[in-house]
Amino acid sequence: MLNQxxxxxxxxxxxxRPISEQTLNRCLxxxxxxxxxxxxxxxxxxxxxxxxxxxxxxxAHFNQPMVEQxxxxxxxxxDFNRFDKWCDLRHAQPGFDNILSFSSAAIDAVLAAQNFAIxxxxxxxxxxxxxxxxxxxMDIIRILKLPxxxxxxxTITAGYPAEVPTHQEDRLPLDGVxxxxxxxxxxxxxxxxxxxxxxxxxxxxxFVRENGKETLAQxxxxxxxxxxxxxxxxxxxxxxxxxxxxxx
Amino acid sequence: MLNQxxxxxxxxxxxxRPISEQTLNRCLxxxxxxxxxxxxxxxxxxxxxxxxxxxxxxxAHFNQPMVEQxxxxxxxxxDFNRFDKWCDLRHAQPGFDNILSFSSAAIDAVLAAQNFAIxxxxxxxxxxxxxxxxxxxMDIIRILKLPxxxxxxxTITAGYPAEVPTHQEDRLPLDGVxxxxxxxxxxxxxxxxxxxxxxxxxxxxxFVRENGKETLAQxxxxxxxxxxxxxxxxxxxxxxxxxxxxxx
Numbered sequence: 001m002l003n004q005x006x007x008x009x010x011x012x013x014x015x016x017r018p019i020s021e022q023t024l025n026r027c028l029x030x031x032x033x034x035x036x037x038x039x040x041x042x043x044x045x046x047x048x049x050x051x052x053x054x055x056x057x058x059x060a061h062f063n064q065p066m067v068e069q070x071x072x073x074x075x076x077x078x079d080f081n082r083f084d085k086w087c088d089l090r091h092a093q094p095g096f097d098n099i100l101s102f103s104s105a106a107i108d109a110v111l112a113a114q115n116f117a118i119x120x121x122x123x124x125x126x127x128x129x130x131x132x133x134x135x136x137x138m139d140i141i142r143i144l145k146l147p148x149x150x151x152x153x154x155t156i157t158a159g160y161p162a163e164v165p166t167h168q169e170d171r172l173p174l175d176g177v178x179x180x181x182x183x184x185x186x187x188x189x190x191x192x193x194x195x196x197x198x199x200x201x202x203x204x205x206x207f208v209r210e211n212g213k214e215t216l217a218q219x220x221x222x223x224x225x226x227x228x229x230x231x232x233x234x235x236x237x238x239x240x241x242x243x244x245x246x247x248x
Numbered sequence: 249m250l251n252q253x254x255x256x257x258x259x260x261x262x263x264x265r266p267i268s269e270q271t272l273n274r275c276l277x278x279x280x281x282x283x284x285x286x287x288x289x290x291x292x293x294x295x296x297x298x299x300x301x302x303x304x305x306x307x308a309h310f311n312q313p314m315v316e317q318x319x320x321x322x323x324x325x326x327d328f329n330r331f332d333k334w335c336d337l338r339h340a341q342p343g344f345d346n347i348l349s350f351s352s353a354a355i356d357a358v359l360a361a362q363n364f365a366i367x368x369x370x371x372x373x374x375x376x377x378x379x380x381x382x383x384x385x386m387d388i389i390r391i392l393k394l395p396x397x398x399x400x401x402x403t404i405t406a407g408y409p410a411e412v413p414t415h416q417e418d419r420l421p422l423d424g425v426x427x428x429x430x431x432x433x434x435x436x437x438x439x440x441x442x443x444x445x446x447x448x449x450x451x452x453x454x455f456v457r458e459n460g461k462e463t464l465a466q467x468x469x470x471x472x473x474x475x476x477x478x479x480x481x482x483x484x485x486x487x488x489x490x491x492x493x494x495x496x
Contacts, residue, residue, distance in 0.1 A: 001249045001370035005278040005363050028426055030253040032419050034362065035377045038472055039417050046427045053429055077431075082424075083468075085439050090465035095475020098482040103354075103382050107402055110355050111377075114282065114362035115253050122249035129283045129359075134351050144430045154355055169287050171280050176330075178276055179294045181301055182392045183325075191333050217338035220331075224286055227343020234346040 011126025014159030030119035043109040044079035060139035070157035126161035259374025262407030278367035282359040291357035292327035308387035318405035374409035
C-alpha cells in the first residue's frame with residue numbers, strides 16, 4: 001500500500017477500455033470512507049462518462065486533452081444543498097452559507113478525491129488531477145448544473161493507462177518540506193540546497209532555455225503561474241463563491 | 249489497498265508506543281508523492297512530538313484529548329514562504345498572495361495529508377483528523393511560528409491504536425452522494441430515502457433524545473455546527489487569511 005503511494009505517477013493518456021460500473025463503484029465507495037467533518041458528508045461526486053458533457057467541460061479545464069480522452073471525469077464538489085434540504089424537512093435551521101463551512105467541506109471533498117485516486121490506482125487505473133477546477137468554477141457550475149450551496153473543488157480524470165511516464169516527477173528533499181516541532185524558517189543557504197536537485201535536472205534546464213528565461217523560478221512566475229492570471233482567477237473565484245452562497 | 253480504505257476507522261486513543269523515525273519518514277515520503285499543482289510543492293508539514301508544544305496547541309483544537317495524547321501531531325500547511333524565497337534568490341517575481349493560489353495550495357496540502365493518513369494506517373498506526381485547524385488558525389500560526397504566506401489547513405494526530413472503535417461510522421448510500429453525468433437535484437422523497445438509515449440508528453436516536461431535540465438534523469444545526477459559530481469562525485478565518493497575506 002505504502003509502496004503504491006510512493007510509486008504514484010500521474011497518467012494523462014488512457015486506453016479505450018471502459019471502466020466497469022463495479023470497479024467505479026468500488027472506488028467511489030472507498031472515496032466515501034475518507035474522514036469527514038462531523039460525518040455530515042457535505043460533498044457530492046459528479047461522475048461524467050458522456051462524451052458530449054466531457055466536450056462541454058473541456059474548455060473550463062483549458063482544453064487539457066485528458067478531459068475528453070479519459071473514460072471518466074469525476075468532479076468533486078462541496079455540497080450543502082443536500083444537507084440543507086434535509087434540514088428543511090426536519091425543521092432545522094442550517095447555517096453553512098459562509099467561508100468556514102466552505103473550507104471544512106472543501107477539505108472533506110479533497111480527502112474523498114484522494115481516496116478515490118488511490119483506490120483507482122490499486123484497481124489498475126491511472127488518474128490525473130485537474131487543478132483548473134477552481135479557476136473556471138462558474139463554467140463548471142453551469143455545465144454540471146450545480147445548484148446554490150454546491151461548488152466544484154477538484155476534478156480527477158480516470159482510465160486504464162495507454163502510456164505510463166518513464167520517470168517519476170522529482171520531489172524536494174523530505175527535510176525541505178517537513179519541520180521539527182515548529183516551523184523552521186529558511187535562510188538562503190537552505191533554499192539553495194532544497195531547490196538544487198530540481199534546478200539541476202536536464203528537463204528543467206531545457207525548460208528554462210526553451211522559454212528564454214534565466215532561472216527555473218522565472219518559468220513558474222512569468223509563464224506558468226503568473227501574478228496577473230492568479231489575480232484574475234481570484235476575482236472570478238470570489239464571484240463564484242458569492243454566487244453559490246458562501247460569501248456575503 | 250482498496251480494502252484498507254474501505255475499512256478505515258478514526259482512532260482517537262493511542263498507546264504510549266512511540267513512532268520510529270523510520271516509520272514516520274516513510275509516511276512523510278508517501279505524503280510528498282501525492283499529486284500537486286505544477287510540482288511546486290507549496291506546502292509544509294510541521295511534525296510536533298514535543299509534549300509542551302502539543303500542550304500549547306491543544307486549546308486551538310478545543311482541547312480535544314487526541315492532541316496531547318497522540319505521539320505525533322502533524323499540521324499540514326499551505327507554504328508559499330519557501331517558494332517565494334526561492335523566487336527572490338532567482339530574480340523571479342512571485343504572485344501567490346491571493347485566494348486562488350491559497351485554494352490550489354490548500355488542495356495540495358490536503359492531498360499530502362490523506363496520503364500520510366493512508367500510509368500511516370498501512371504501517372499499523374491509527375489517525376484522527378482535526379477539522380478545528382482552520383477555526384483557530386491564528387493561534388496555530390502563533391504557536392508553530394508560521395511566517396506570512398504560510399497557513400495551517402488541516403491536522404492529523406497519529407499513534408499506535410490503544411482502542412479501536414467496534415463499529416464503523418455510517419455513511420449515506422453511495423447513490424445519495426454520487427451523480428450521473430451532471431448534478432441531479434434532490435426532491436423530498438430522495439432526501440427521506442438518503443437520510444433514513446442515518447436517522448434510524450439507535451446511537452443517533454439516543455443523541456437526539458439526550459440533546460432534547462426533535463430531529464437529528466437539529467442536533468447538527470443547533471448544537472454541533474451552529475450558524476453563529478460558523479459565522480464567528482468565518483470572520484477569524486478571513487482575518488487570518490488577510491494576516492498571512494492571501495486576501496487584500
